[in-house]
Amino acid sequence: xxxxxxxxxxxxxxxxxxxxxxxxxxxxxxxxxxxxxxxxxxxxxxxxxxxxxxxxxxxxxxxxxxxxxxxxxxxxxxxxxxxxxxxxxxxxxxxxxxxxxxxxxxxxxxxxxxxxxxxxxxxxxxxxxxxxxxxxxxxxxxxxxxxxxxxxxxxxxxxxxxxxxxxxxxxxxxxxxxxxxxxxxxxxxxxxxxxxxxxxxxxxxxxxxxxxxxxxxxxxxxxxxxxxxxxxxxxxxxxxxxxxxxxxxxxxxxxxxxxxxxxxxxxxxxxxxxxxxxxxxxxxxxxxxxxxxxxxxxxxxxxxxxxxxxxxxxxxxxxxxxxxxxxxxxxxxxxxxxxxxxxxxxxxxxxxxxxxxxxxxxxxxxxxxxxxxxxxxxxxxxxxxxxxxxxxxxxxxxxxxxxxxxxxxxxxxxxxxxxxxxxxxxxxxxxxxxxxxxxxxxxxxxxxxxxxx
Amino acid sequence: xxxxxxxxxxxxxxxxxxxxxxxxxxxxxxxxxxxxxxxxxxxxxxxxxxxxxxxxxxxxxxxxxxxxxxxxxxxxxxxxxxxxxxxxxxxxxxxxxxxxxxxxxxxxxxxxxxxxxxxxxxxxxxxxxxxxxxxxxxxxxxxxxxxxxxxxxxxxxxxxxxxxxxxxxxxxxxxxxxxxxxxxxxxxxxxxxxxxxxxxxxxxxxxxxxxxxxxxxxxxxxxxxxxxxxxxxxxxxxxxxxxxxxxxxxxxxxxxxxxxxxxxxxxxxxxxxxxxxxxxxxxxxxxxxxxxxxxxxxxxxxxxxxxxxxxxxxxxxxxxxxxxxxxxxxxxxxxxxxxxxxxxxxxxxxxxxxxxxxxxxxxxxxxxxxxxxxxxxxxxxxxxxxxxxxxxxxxxxxxxxxxxxxxxxxxxxxxxxxxxxxxxxxxxxxxxxxxxxxxxxxxxxxxxxxxxx
Numbered sequence: 042x043x044x045x046x047x048x049x050x051x052x053x054x055x056x057x058x059x060x061x062x063x064x065x066x067x068x069x070x071x072x073x074x075x076x077x078x079x080x081x082x083x084x085x086x087x088x089x090x091x092x093x094x095x096x097x098x099x100x101x102x103x104x105x106x107x108x109x110x111x112x113x114x115x116x117x118x119x120x121x122x123x124x125x126x127x128x129x130x131x132x133x134x135x136x137x138x139x140x141x142x143x144x145x146x147x148x149x150x151x152x153x154x155x156x157x158x159x160x161x162x163x164x165x166x167x168x169x170x171x172x173x174x175x176x177x178x179x180x181x182x183x184x185x186x187x188x189x190x191x192x193x194x195x196x197x198x199x200x201x202x203x204x205x206x207x208x209x210x211x212x213x214x215x216x217x218x219x220x221x222x223x224x225x226x227x228x229x230x231x232x233x234x235x236x237x238x239x240x241x242x243x244x245x246x247x248x249x250x251x252x253x254x255x256x257x258x259x260x261x262x263x264x265x266x267x268x269x270x271x272x273x274x275x276x277x278x279x280x281x282x283x284x285x286x287x288x289x290x291x292x293x294x295x296x297x298x299x300x301x302x303x304x305x306x307x308x309x310x311x312x313x314x315x316x317x318x319x320x321x322x323x324x325x326x327x328x329x330x331x332x333x334x335x336x337x338x339x340x341x342x343x344x345x346x347x348x349x350x351x352x353x354x355x356x357x358x359x360x361x362x363x364x365x366x367x368x369x370x371x372x373x374x375x376x377x378x379x380x381x382x383x384x385x386x387x388x389x390x391x392x393x394x395x396x397x398x399x400x401x402x403x404x405x406x407x408x409x410x411x412x413x414x415x416x417x418x419x420x421x422x423x424x425x426x427x428x429x430x431x432x433x434x435x436x437x438x439x440x441x442x443x444x445x446x447x448x449x450x451x452x453x454x455x456x457x458x459x460x461x462x463x464x465x466x467x468x469x470x471x472x473x474x475x476x477x478x479x480x481x482x483x484x485x486x487x488x489x490x491x492x493x494x
Numbered sequence: 495x496x497x498x499x500x501x502x503x504x505x506x507x508x509x510x511x512x513x514x515x516x517x518x519x520x521x522x523x524x525x526x527x528x529x530x531x532x533x534x535x536x537x538x539x540x541x542x543x544x545x546x547x548x549x550x551x552x553x554x555x556x557x558x559x560x561x562x563x564x565x566x567x568x569x570x571x572x573x574x575x576x577x578x579x580x581x582x583x584x585x586x587x588x589x590x591x592x593x594x595x596x597x598x599x600x601x602x603x604x605x606x607x608x609x610x611x612x613x614x615x616x617x618x619x620x621x622x623x624x625x626x627x628x629x630x631x632x633x634x635x636x637x638x639x640x641x642x643x644x645x646x647x648x649x650x651x652x653x654x655x656x657x658x659x660x661x662x663x664x665x666x667x668x669x670x671x672x673x674x675x676x677x678x679x680x681x682x683x684x685x686x687x688x689x690x691x692x693x694x695x696x697x698x699x700x701x702x703x704x705x706x707x708x709x710x711x712x713x714x715x716x717x718x719x720x721x722x723x724x725x726x727x728x729x730x731x732x733x734x735x736x737x738x739x740x741x742x743x744x745x746x747x748x749x750x751x752x753x754x755x756x757x758x759x760x761x762x763x764x765x766x767x768x769x770x771x772x773x774x775x776x777x778x779x780x781x782x783x784x785x786x787x788x789x790x791x792x793x794x795x796x797x798x799x800x801x802x803x804x805x806x807x808x809x810x811x812x813x814x815x816x817x818x819x820x821x822x823x824x825x826x827x828x829x830x831x832x833x834x835x836x837x838x839x840x841x842x843x844x845x846x847x848x849x850x851x852x853x854x855x856x857x858x859x860x861x862x863x864x865x866x867x868x869x870x871x872x873x874x875x876x877x878x879x880x881x882x883x884x885x886x887x888x889x890x891x892x893x894x895x896x897x898x899x900x901x902x903x904x905x906x907x908x909x910x911x912x913x914x915x916x917x918x919x920x921x922x923x924x925x926x927x928x929x930x931x932x933x934x935x936x937x938x939x940x941x942x943x944x945x946x947x
Binding site: 350363 | 505507509511512514518522539543565571572573578589592598604605608618620644648673674681683684686772781805806810813816818824826831834906908909913
């Protein structure tokens, strides 16, 4: 498939500038160029000039396919409308991408790490302030950046659970939550969905009671996604938190699909812990997440080290045991920080995202046979749809089988649905402009029309 | 301090291209520009052209100080010779930086994630092959990328240790190893250094025996750095592994300062586990690391999930419990992969790095009063030096106190020693060219001369 010349040439220019930057690194600090470097420098500059012309005129053949070895160029977000269910909220902002360029090197944000030598005390870049703002952003007392939401789950699990303890999760709970619980030797049990695929306070209470009856003890933790990954349905986290507290069971709010895209106030919901995902919903690179807690639990979850050296007597001060000290030290953190002002802004426009989500879904439903498996109207941009009675009928007779839909979408520069899926699949409209939303709706309808659905 | 115009303008050009890329994202897939976008586009292009001229002529005022909000531009590697002890081996390669640009978005490397849905099965980009090569690279049977070396320690600790178990670490063991052990409820004990600040097999054996005597049980794990973070000394990992095996105690080789800079063959050393650090020694962004094991331990450490849903009956297949499933999914992994060919190459030139390290140290020792606290000759590029009898004497009378040395080095565009330190400090010459090494040696001698040392 032909790549848009402008996209291609923009990448080429970015890479040429990295070639140039490499010379600056080789020759630092005086930047005297030897003959070979001088020639290289000139060649890069002349190619760059050509590139700019090509960008201007939207022309030119692709010179780069692989960045290096077998790593292809990736231009999904420039070339396509990407409706991948898990990728939408993690697309970087422009500022995030710039920060990544400047702070890519390993320990890049540790230049000004002074006593007490802990990531969240760094003031330059303003990591310290960022942590404060993060806590406020999710309506909790304290926050830490962690190496992904799953590490957030595990940190809570490590600090709270003993072997054999029981944790209630949703029947739609994410596997990483289940693994985090299993990794500390605890056991997860599922709260059943109601007939609308929603976890309710009522079912939570029933499950608490049945666990007590069956296992002779109450669950030690309840951990529920506000929005699940399967349907993008909203679950009654406030009601569940209330029940949890009646039984004095701590409640973990899983905001992997909410923190960073919609307003979240953990304390208002009644959460003891809020976990969010940077790469899922905070316009950040993986592996990043946020773990926020109330003051009540902060000492336990953010416990500092208690052991000391039997030979040397040394201690590790205020290093936090379950966090393993500093968490995300480099590129991903700075990109998360750089994206944050925009993230704080964008959650205010969640209503608009829902309008776009529902608009697209309405368009999608105009195709005969199409269904939406998620709750309606949509309360999230992630939706699970069903085209068993439409696209899948075509797939049955098409020589490319289920891949035909993926092909047809790709032809229209739309990507992100699971290749081959025509029965049920997920998509996420988050962050698309109205033009893109309309284009997307039209594309599906056009395909349906073309195949006589 | 005035930034070199070329450095500044290269950054500006990179950022302008990101501004341009943002337009391509907004207007994807047809890239029709509205009037406002058209104007923005033209403005960016014209600024870019100006930038190229300025780069060519090495001129122009800085237009960017902050990337966004309070995040400053970082040009340490372009402006300075950076001898920061922990940053040298984690500087990105040119290919790593390019990959980071293309794959910054959250789940960027998951585009082609198909059954069985696990990171290390992804073939495009070639994650699967990378994992194989990684295992081979460190001379072990199986490898996984993990979210930092500390997570590597913790994964081994989780899979091997029970509450109250004892782990022997070095008296120079890193705090993150200590925390990883503490985080699973186990206890770390220290092996004493010998008079040369080296951990020996003999002292290891003594400690095993004394633990047995005192605690009534043998240690469950021995975890030792090949090169420590404090002196950059080499410890007798082969001898220690041999003793460990005599007692049937598993041995973890901590290669945070070796894997990626010097050749490492885990099995030859006798390691059951090899842990490396991406951001410390593999030219990768944080938080990345490698955990490699022998076949004997792979089932235990990379255990797959065993629980299933009590309501839904669902299972999570081959997801690895202690790894929490997929580990480093995005930008940091792709940069690690992109840097890897160069990393494989560079370990072959470790001898040359040692030559440069020892050359610099000899120059440094020509200054009267200077000492080296690390073992001699240097077997690593990280060294701890002592200038109590030279620079520190100046510091005592200088109005900037110990900061004078940092200031003088900064004036000469050298960065990375701890600000204010004039008694003992660490530095790392890894990756510097011979020109830079000589410049560095001269700079120290020049400062000494200037202050009459």
